[in-house]
Amino acid sequence: MNPNLIPAVDPAGLPGPPWLFHVLLVFTFFLHLIFMNLTLGGTLLAVVAHLKSGGRRDDFRGVLAGRLMAINNYGISLTITTGVAPLLFIQLIYQQYFYAATILLAPVWFAMLVLLTAGYYAAYLYKFRGAPSRGSGGGLWLSVSAIMFLLIAMIHVAVNLVHAQPEMWGNLADGTWSVFSDPTFWPRLLHFIFAGLGFAALVTAWWAVRRVSEGVDVETNTAIARWAWRWALWTTVLQVIDGFLLLMVLPRPVLRGIMSGGMATLGPLTLAILVGIGLLMMLARVSNPVEKPGLVTGTLSAMTLTIAVMTITRHQIRALYLEPSTAQFSFQIVPQWGNFVLFALLLVAGLATVGYMLRRVLTSPASGADAA
């Protein structure tokens, strides 16, 4: 009889050293988070803006809701696209934990696909003013979309917590433990929600400030920038509070691991906290962001940096959760360096092609008979 519920490491071996896949997992997850923040936070913010505007497009918040969802028509697609790579790499280096966790939560994990489809199409229905709409709104579809994305966030937090705690699998299977009883569940979820709201608000403010500086619809864009800036400020305040709370409720061994991990763990965490507090100061210094376009760009850059650093910390926390288990296993390594180089070259070439295409699009406006 085998008492160990953790499946064996795949005998096929890793096609590269583990550190490479850890790096790729963190990097691609960071890319995913950028678009995920826009999708989740942007849709939630759009619901608020839509409700505040009463569904009217002559109100600046109605314009903002439409703008956020226009971004999301791209954002949702790119969230899924960028999510593919971390999903691939996690199946490689956390295969035993990830599959076991998703099977233990199988109905909700599968439901994620249904929720995602519903949320995505609801976003399109809002865009096309689908019935049942009110005024020029379609707020019902917007709310449906937001609820779907919120539920998906909950599912991801649940899977993350389960895969990181194999010691709870037996109880979960027996129904004597639930992820909702994990003290970190709600702070983790809120950490994602506040980050999403703050990032989406800041991107919106940044865009509106740019439009004002170009002289486009100055009054509306100024109002949008101020409104979004306030949302960025207050969600960041809540985010910092929630972040400390989350740190405090982490299991003791994990917390000890962070504190005793030296520069490797304390470095990113300290940097994230400092940048987070710096962000707060930058946000609090300005009441009308239109007057300080440089600061707005700086603030957005600082928030992006915070997300990047927190992605590293999040990964380290997972490793600390799993440390007692991963110590039992070792990977067989069967490197495919040639294929990795090919991937890296194609990634650079692919992103360069995307960049070239976007540049061509932005610099080739339709004119006269040549209009496409």
Add this chain to the structure above:
Amino acid sequence: MDYPIWELAMGGGMLMAIVAIPHVIVSHFAIGGGLLIVVTETLAVKRDDPELRELARRSSLVLILVSTVFGAISGVGIWVVAGLISPGAISALIHTYVWGWAIEWVFFILEIVAALVYYTTWDKISKGAHLLVGWLYFIGAYLSLVIINGIVTFMLTPGRWLETNAFWDGFFNPTYWPSLLLRTGIVILMATAFMVFPALRTSAERKAGVLRYLGWWVVGGVLLSYAGYRWWEAMLPATVRNLFSGAEPALATLATTRSLTLWALTVALVVGVVILMVAPCLARSVTAVVMALAAFTFFGGYERLREGARKPFLIHSHLFSNGLLVSDIGAINEEGVLARSGWAARGADDSLTIGQHIFRTQCSSCHTLDGYQSIRRALPTYADFLNVAGGEDTGVFESECGTCHADVSESEMREMLPSPAEIVEDPELIHDLNQGMIYMAVSQLQEMGEAYRAAPSGEMINTAELHSSYMPPFVGTDEELEALVEYLVFVAQGDGVELTANGGGR
């Protein structure tokens, strides 16, 4: 085999089909649609033909809504479902081809960004820039097919990989190029079928010309598909090809599928030539529907053949669909499943529960209790025995007994069985007989494992020669085999559901 099991009433295979079939259709449509739309737009720009351009534009919305939304989500869905129903199997594939998938992801990024830009920039950017975006979309989409085709064909014909374990040996396997040609034909055929719908809305004076234009695409798609299909069949090892073709195919249902597949292609060609090219005035919505059905049937038939010919493997001659490695058969027979898997061992305190856990671990990736591929329906029942013993229904003997007792006639079997009166009087007789039959069947599956072990390594295994060529072998100790038999007898009696509810240990 050492993961928890998700018990799904409809069966994992059915769930995979629900997710994978629409994905495969949509993803191929997305590639072909990209080609047709951008070629159409290119021609429209060159000829200054606004009607043709409008056809491209009308088609592009559906392309976006279907490919970037549903295609992307269902593509992720295949991984999600595979991880839920066959984690060991998908893990093995990902560990072998992670760089392939990573490269496909790069093309996927290009495809998705270009698709979104293409749709949203009609009338907003120059024609040249718009065409560039369209072509980049198609290139990204087609290159993702170039990559995934390597992984999909590898699963059926791993070729030299079985010997070398080298990435490129598996990628450029014997059916790689034929399959790529075939899929190229399919993507064109499917996209053309779809474009007939918007083409019917073209103005009366231009409709015939536009439909003839699409007719040429149909002919091209059919020819490529047919050439690819024939080449694909020719490149299959004879042991695989003989499962569904030749004078006496080993699997009659697959042979029927093959026939249907080729007829569907014929229908597509006839509709394309006769209605779209020769008499476009006859074209109606139903024409598009027939075209689409013919294209889907051909494609679905080919995929069914590919999947069916691969059974019981996920990676032919290497890994079974339930996650069992051919190379692990001996070790698991020695150690036992419960020694390998904590989940199978968990709560397995009596032989009936052990049997249930063995069933879940080894059989549930294909069989449900009462749903798809119901194990209960596959087992002999009290009523079956009564039927054969009473000689009332000859169909039961043929369908239920014929496979294992080909050397025994129905009357001989009747003589061996107790009489119907004896059965009614003492149902335990049937219990013992049933147990004996199930034991024989599972033992044969266990012996089949020895045949797999004895097969020359590094070569494709000829499953047609095996007793149950569709099934993985049973692996485990003799005690585990007996426990499985006990559980199956229990299920045959109609009690499996109750045990499932209280069986402990997922």
